[in-house]
Amino acid sequence: MKYDCIIIGAGPGGIFSAYELVKLNKGMKIAVFEAGKELAKRKCPIDGKKITSCINCKTCAIMNGFGGAGAFSDGKYNITNNFGGNLWEYIGKETALDLMEYVDTINVSHGGEKTRTFETGNTKFKKVCLEHDLHLLDAKVRHLGTEINYIVLGNIYNELKDKVDFFFESPVKSIEYVDKIYKINIDNINNDTYYGDKVIISVGRSGSKWMEKISSDLNIPTQSNRVDLGVRVELPAEVFQEITNELYESKIVYKTKNTNDQVRTFCMNPHGVVVNENTNGIITVNGHSYEDPKLHTKNTNFALLVSLQFSEPFKDSNGYGENIAKLSNMLGGGIIVQRFGDLVSGRRSTKARIDEGFITPTLKATPGDLSLIIPKRILDGVVEMIYALDKIAPGTANMDTLLYGVEVKFYNMHVEIDKNLMTKYPNLFVIGDCSGVTHSLSHASASGIYVARYITEHK
Numbered sequence: 001m002k003y004d005c006i007i008i009g010a011g012p013g014g015i016f017s018a019y020e021l022v023k024l025n026k027g028m029k030i031a032v033f034e035a036g037k038e039l040a041k042r043k044c045p046i047d048g049k050k051i052t053s054c055i056n057c058k059t060c061a062i063m064n065g066f067g068g069a070g071a072f073s074d075g076k077y078n079i080t081n082n083f084g085g086n087l088w089e090y091i092g093k094e095t096a097l098d099l100m101e102y103v104d105t106i107n108v109s110h111g112g113e114k115t116r117t118f119e120t121g122n123t124k125f126k127k128v129c130l131e132h133d134l135h136l137l138d139a140k141v142r143h144l145g146t147e148i149n150y151i152v153l154g155n156i157y158n159e160l161k162d163k164v165d166f167f168f169e170s171p172v173k174s175i176e177y178v179d180k181i182y183k184i185n186i187d188n189i190n191n192d193t194y195y196g197d198k199v200i201i202s203v204g205r206s207g208s209k210w211m212e213k214i215s216s217d218l219n220i221p222t223q224s225n226r227v228d229l230g231v232r233v234e235l236p237a238e239v240f241q242e243i244t245n246e247l248y249e250s251k252i253v254y255k256t257k258n259t260n261d262q263v264r265t266f267c268m269n270p271h272g273v274v275v276n277e278n279t280n281g282i283i284t285v286n287g288h289s290y291e292d293p294k295l296h297t298k299n300t301n302f303a304l305l306v307s308l309q310f311s312e313p314f315k316d317s318n319g320y321g322e323n324i325a326k327l328s329n330m331l332g333g334g335i336i337v338q339r340f341g342d343l344v345s346g347r348r349s350t351k352a353r354i355d356e357g358f359i360t361p362t363l364k365a366t367p368g369d370l371s372l373i374i375p376k377r378i379l380d381g382v383v384e385m386i387y388a389l390d391k392i393a394p395g396t397a398n399m400d401t402l403l404y405g406v407e408v409k410f411y412n413m414h415v416e417i418d419k420n421l422m423t424k425y426p427n428l429f430v431i432g433d434c435s436g437v438t439h440s441l442s443h444a445s446a447s448g449i450y451v452a453r454y455i456t457e458h459k
């Protein structure tokens with residue numbers, strides 16, 4: 001089978017490439033190969049009753065399938081160059097913002113009509129933060145919410161499914177470049193082979209190991225990226241209510257006094273839930289929240305993260321993060337939860353101590369001691385930031401505040417691509433999170449549109 005364009009991965013990067021290619025190119029033959037299942041069949045087996053923790057499915061329903069890692073995410077669509085990736089370094093700040101805005105209009109017209117945007121523009125919290133040595137980053141965010149995000153994806157799929165050949169449960173094994181054409185080998189029982197003139201790789205974070213292998217097979221240079229390590233904080237929603245009501249998501253940065261490390265808030269989920277995340281068999285913590293008030297919890301959660309990048313002689317930032325996550329998986333069988341009070345008192349949390357607290361955890365995690373897992377420098381930074389946040393959101397440093405560990409944001413290594421997001425091979429593009437350039441729904445989606453338009457202009 002031969003296609004004009006083959007897209008590998010049906011996350012936001014892949015989906016929006018397909019969307020724009022279909023829109024701009026009547027009759028173009030496009031195929032999408034996806035390791036996971038179609039949207040309606042994605043179901044994590046954790047039901048909280050029979051199955052309470054991750055059982056390491058062959059493909060993780062949370063990370064893989066139509067919609068990619070974003071399908072069950074909170075759908076916080078951040079329109080900003082300040083975080084979420086460095087796409088602007090390749091395509092320019094204005095173009096990056098324009099493309100993010102464009103994708104936002106697609107989301108809105110496909111089911112997100114009733115959702116709201118929040119802006120940091122003239123908020124009083126900027127000054128309040130500065131008074132306490134905290135820095136609020138500028139952004140505009142649309143909160144789709146987990147359930148609307150799902151509806152939007154469903155509507156986009158319905159629109160595309162008759163115009164694009166989707167192959168689910170079809171992980172691509174390898175790519176060969178033979179006689180100016182790409183040969184795509186599928187890892188299924190028939191070992192199917194397809195051919196494409198142009199290939200867009202968008203395999204996300206879950207495809208990081210595969211991307212590493214492909215880069216090495218094709219001799220495409222790569223560079224190590226950073227890793228973000230820390231905890232997820234869960235507290236009563238009232239504590240952050242004033243901030244979340246106005247801004248929904250606030251990215252606040254703090255510089256620690258002794259080490260000058262930057263600690264930052266990440267992925268804030270008012271009235272949300274804390275969840276497990278499985279990346280290549282390693283369980284880390286994450287969070288999301290629903291738009292529908294009926295699905296709201298009494299808690300708000302957000303991550304506190306410190307970025308680390310290694311250079312010489314050790315370069316493997318992700319490996320460092322992985323090993324710390326493995327340590328928590330070894331000690332806790334998955335995620336560990338600890339009361340802030342227990343952490344600062346130098347004792348482990350126990351089930352009894354958690355049960356006696358005033359906060360009901362939204363994730364079933366193992367009570368334990370995070371100081372046995374997270375390096376002192378990082379944990380000190382997290383504790384220092386919790387005290388700093390306590391000044392703008394009193395109650396953050398309460399003894400019952402829950403800390404889940406570890407939260408790790410793995411970044412794919414940087415794949416060498418040019419300003420068109422193309423590798424040294426003609427018409428072989430690497431976009432979205434697997435390029436190491438993006439790490440958000442908005443930047444990944446924008447990169448898909450960008451490449452689709454480039455392909456259209458250079459047919």
Ligand SMILES: Cc1cc2nc3c(=O)[nH]c(=O)nc-3n(C[C@H](O)[C@H](O)[C@H](O)COP(=O)(O)OP(=O)(O)OC[C@H]3O[C@@H](n4cnc5c(N)ncnc54)[C@H](O)[C@@H]3O)c2cc1C
Binds near residue numbers: 173286
């Ligand atoms: C729980 C959670 C919550 C999140 N919340 C937010 C949020 O609120 N806002 C935000 O901006 N970002 C959020 N993110 C991050 C966001 O989801 C990602 O940045 C975004 O999905 C990246 O898009 P992508 O297309 O690059 O990759 P992905 O979404 O990871 O998609 C890649 C796809 O490629 C497939 N694939 C992998 N390898 C292969 C292969 N060999 N062959 C075929 N297919 C393959 C995978 O199955 C996957 O479906 C969240 C992530 C998680 C896990």
